[in-house]
Amino acid sequence: LIIIKALKNEKLPIYGDGKNVRDWIYVKDHCTAIDLILHKGKIGEVYNVGGNSEKNNLEVVKTILNILGKSEKLIEFVPDRLGHDRRYAINNHKIESELGFKRDVTFEQGIEKTINWFLHNEKWWKECLCKEQIK
Numbered sequence: 001l002i003i004i005k006a007l008k009n010e011k012l013p014i015y016g017d018g019k020n021v022r023d024w025i026y027v028k029d030h031c032t033a034i035d036l037i038l039h040k041g042k043i044g045e046v047y048n049v050g051g052n053s054e055k056n057n058l059e060v061v062k063t064i065l066n067i068l069g070k071s072e073k074l075i076e077f078v079p080d081r082l083g084h085d086r087r088y089a090i091n092n093h094k095i096e097s098e099l100g101f102k103r104d105v106t107f108e109q110g111i112e113k114t115i116n117w118f119l120h121n122e123k124w125w126k127e128c129l130c131k132e133q134i135k
Contacts, residue, residue: 002061003118004125006070016080018058021087025051026110029103033095040099047099050090053107060111067115 005012025033033049041047055063058075065072095101105113118125 002064003068003115004129006064006068006074007118007122009070009074011076012061012065012074013076013078014057014061015078015084018061018075018077019056019086020084021054021056023050023088023090024053024055024060024107024110025049025103026105026107026113029105029110032104033101036099036101037095045094047095048090048092049095049101050092051103051107051110052092054087055107063108063111064115067112 002012029051030049033047037047037049061075062072064070065074092101
């Protein structure tokens with residue numbers, strides 16, 4: 001949503017002060033982890049999947065704007081949701097030590113690949129937006 005709004009020069013809504021922290025992982029690395037769990041994981045076990053790339057929301061949005069050459073003036077702070085978690089912490093030691101999972105793509109590489117996907121697939125996401133507006 002943030003990438004699309006930035007491409008359209010629309011305001012980018014950021015909850016609260018933007019300091020909510022999440023662990024980021026590139027989609028292909030996440031899919032690799034799921035495949036690894038399906039094929040090598042133990043039935044009934046829980047495996048947390050993380051990218052060891054904690055960033056707060058404001059850092060992520062500023063990174064996107066910087067890559068796209070857009071102004072930070074697009075950022076608009078909006079009231080935070082009640083009960084919104086400040087941080088989601090992922091301990092992925094188990095999947096690394098037991099199944100040998102390691103991400104291949106850093107946050108910086110992944111966000112660039114993601115942005116490039118949106119730049120090269122504009123027709124696809126614009127059609128999705130149109131279908132969503134019809135509902």
